[in-house]
Amino acid sequence: MRRAVIYSRKSVFKGLDQKYNSLEAQEDMAKSFIHSHTAEGWIYLRTYSDAGLSGSNTNRPALQELLAAARRKEFEMLVVFKLDRLARNQRDFLNLLDELAQNGVEVASVSEPFDTSTYMGRAMRNLLGVFAEMEREMISERTK
Numbered sequence: 001m002r003r004a005v006i007y008s009r010k011s012v013f014k015g016l017d018q019k020y021n022s023l024e025a026q027e028d029m030a031k032s033f034i035h036s037h038t039a040e041g042w043i044y045l046r047t048y049s050d051a052g053l054s055g056s057n058t059n060r061p062a063l064q065e066l067l068a069a070a071r072r073k074e075f076e077m078l079v080v081f082k083l084d085r086l087a088r089n090q091r092d093f094l095n096l097l098d099e100l101a102q103n104g105v106e107v108a109s110v111s112e113p114f115d116t117s118t119y120m121g122r123a124m125r126n127l128l129g130v131f132a133e134m135e136r137e138m139i140s141e142r143t144k
Helices: 022-035 061-073 089-102 119-143
Strands: 001-008 042-051 079-081 106-109
Touching: 001 022, 001 061, 022 042, 022 079, 061 089, 061 106, 089 106
Parallel strands: 001 042, 001 079, 079 106
Antiparallel strands: none
16 A cells, blocks of 8 residues: 655645636646556545745745655655646755655656656656756746
8 A cells, every 4th residue: 555645836826716726736636646546556645735835945834744744654655746846946856855755755746757766767857856946946037
């Protein structure tokens, strides 16, 4: 059995009042992803969600709660819609992946299905962290 949790994040509150919002969409797609792996023993436990918080740092309540649960070995699989939901800072991204791995947690992305058991899959995953940071910097520059 592989206990799976979901993490979702949206940087701004705009649009969260819609009937069906981005956080709900992320969760639905991640639940479907987990369901597609039930033959491999995956079971859904819960969703951790941060609304209106940037991925530029890790000071997010739901993310911190998720990390505490990982330290307590409450789950083995973390599912995100996209890896940039975890972090938009390369150092934070790699630190999060390292901490999760040290606690026996694998990370799976619904929209970026890399096989991280291979060196090429790990390299592609890490490159996505670089692009997430670049995108955050571009957004910051545009909003100035």
